[in-house]
Amino acid sequence: MAKQIFKRPEALKDAIFHYCPGCGHSIIHRLTAEVIDELGIRERTVGVPPAGCAVLAYNYFDVDMGEAPHGRALAVATGIKRARPDLIVFTYQGDGDIAAIGTAETIHAANRGERLTAIFVNNGVYGMTGGQMAPTTLIGQTTTTTQRGRAPLRDGYPLDLSQMLGVAAGSVYVARTSVTSPKSILKTKKAIKKAFQVQMNDLGFALVEILSQCPTNWKLSSVDSCKRIEEEVVKSYPLGVIKDTTGKGH
């Protein structure tokens, strides 16, 4: 019998992603599902999707899902986790969700050290609503609300949420990765796995920020989108582990 070398993770439903061609969400969904499978936690995992492009994430993840209002995912997740500490709870949020309208919920969940795993997909635009400026949009970047480029004096500066969360005493693991190449995808999976393990080991708050491509709103090809992340975006948002105190007897 032929050896199966590729299959759909159990934590993913048999559904076709609605995401645009070249979008990073599909990859990140898959990685998250693979991690859930590998950790054997599918039957006790609850996911909290955001408002935004991934609002329909529950059509794909084959786990219990509870919706949250825009930006409130980590507050909703806090309620679920505190009421049922035996569950593994993750949020899946975009940059507008987690770093603009939900900044307060994010910082305080991290600072309380909630036993939660946050998957933070940073593509620098509001995708679902048509490509407006996000908190993470780069200086000079054009969006539908910064048509002449993001100008700091008018539009403010890009927000480095992960750095801020690294400062929060309750966060245990904060890492920034990308999904532009096989190598970076593997690194992302490792980071996501660790972020779940932090929760499983009851250590505190864990977050993985993933720089993700949005060819549609960036008006670039898939390949050029990946190139933009590798050459440009990482200058403002350097990849790597921002905080890891898992080994420090947290």
Added chain:
Amino acid sequence: MAKQLMRGSHVIGEAATRAGCRFYAGYPITPQNEIPEYMSERFADLEDATFIQAESELAAINMVMGASMTGVRAMTSSSSPGISLKLEGISYIAGMELPAVIVNIMRGGPGLGNIAPSQQDYFQATRGGGHGGYRTIVLAPHSGQELVTLTMKAFDLADSYRTPVILLGDGLMGQMMEPVSFPDPIDPSKLPKKDWVLNGTKGRDTRLIASLHLDPVEMEQFNWKLARKYAAISEREAQHESYLLDGARFAVVAFGTAARIAKGAVNRAREAGLEVGLFRPVTLWPFPEKELRALTRTVKHILVFEMNLGQMLEDVKISVGEQASVHFHGRPGGVISTPHEVENVIKKLMYKYELDK
């Protein structure tokens, strides 16, 4: 159980705990700070209970939303400006068909207003408050003992109908101490099992709790479903108190703190020989419409008395239609009317319409 002298806010906290509430998230705002204070201490000794002082009203209501998804009886509390912030979450909770109990210890407004007792959030509470045309059940206690019964009832209603329930009090109800007695506590593990909660997919298909319905037909069907639920609630759950209405030719309609004052006014007017009684809605939504309409067979003049400038007034007018004349007296700033003041309004009206003979 012996009576205890207890502050209204503490009574709510104790009654909630005895109703099996095991999750509370809240944010400080006067005049209801004693509720989170009480819950923090009361839950400290209960292993299965969670208290969170949230970073905001928004976070608090969303934590309650999350907790409710797991099936636990959950509550938050606030006062008027804080409830405005919670409305987003309340709309989602209604849209997700989750049970939750929300306490509003009303204060003056609009804006920051003041912290004095007020009933200015009647519209907000009884019309859903937030976006999307949903309803919340609204209970209006007028005494310490009723804080016990209605707080406990709020959790039952929330679970039965999977809907948010508002306990609507004011600064006076929250701060005042009265003797109360409590029934034995309910063991939350003995409550009816909920077959819709998020608790992991082991041995079953995945569950989703969401309020998103992208397909217009689906959205419409869902809203019809809510409409049927609201119709059932209206049919079954309207509750009121009739006070000295037998043989009355004139009725005062008032709720909550205003109803207490009105009782005093009615007592005084009765002593003066006037045939007057009080109709007190206990549920503000559903409003006891049919019951009030029935009263108009014998009562042709009604005085609505509120601590606002006429909000329940609209529901009273809808209820009685052309069957009775509806008059109004209100104080909108936190000044608490005396029974004497309301008695004078009753007397003037009854004199004017020759109901005092």
Added chain:
Amino acid sequence: MTSKTQKTTIAKAKTIFSGFGGQGVLMMGYVLATSGMNENKHVTYLPSYGAEVRGGTANCTVTVSDEPIASPVASFPDSAVLMNTPSLIRFEGGVKSGGTVFLNSDLVDVRPKRRDIEVVSIPVNSIAGRLGSTRGANMVMIGALVQQTGLVSLKSVIQSVKSIFQKKGSKVHKMNTLAIKEGAAFVDALSGS
């Protein structure tokens, strides 16, 4: 409008307690309300709250009644227990005509202006100090209040105070009892003279 029915006398009395923080003003109200409850009367206790109490003043209103209580608020209280001068200035005007003002004469340095109210002046700080600690001044005052008004019995006040301060032990109980009785005795002596 003429009254047709015979008005039955409803025994209902509202008392305002006022002073600065630390004088045990709220405790006096709580003791009176608890005592009323223990005598199976209807009672309400309404404290001032919020920003009002942040300035260091405190007041509360207690209603004791044989009938259910409509409003716990007292626009025109039957009695006012005023522990300092600002309290007198604030509450004197509202006291019901024929009502009674209880003054802490150790701290209130002005006399009430009204002639239609009864004034009972008690040096509660001095009396409590003589018994051992001025902290018992509020107990002296509550003793005087109930002895004068008969709102509740002295016995149930002593009993309520005992249960409220149960954790503090018998020494405190003895002290409180003594203070309450001294307050009552002071009023007796006044009326006897």
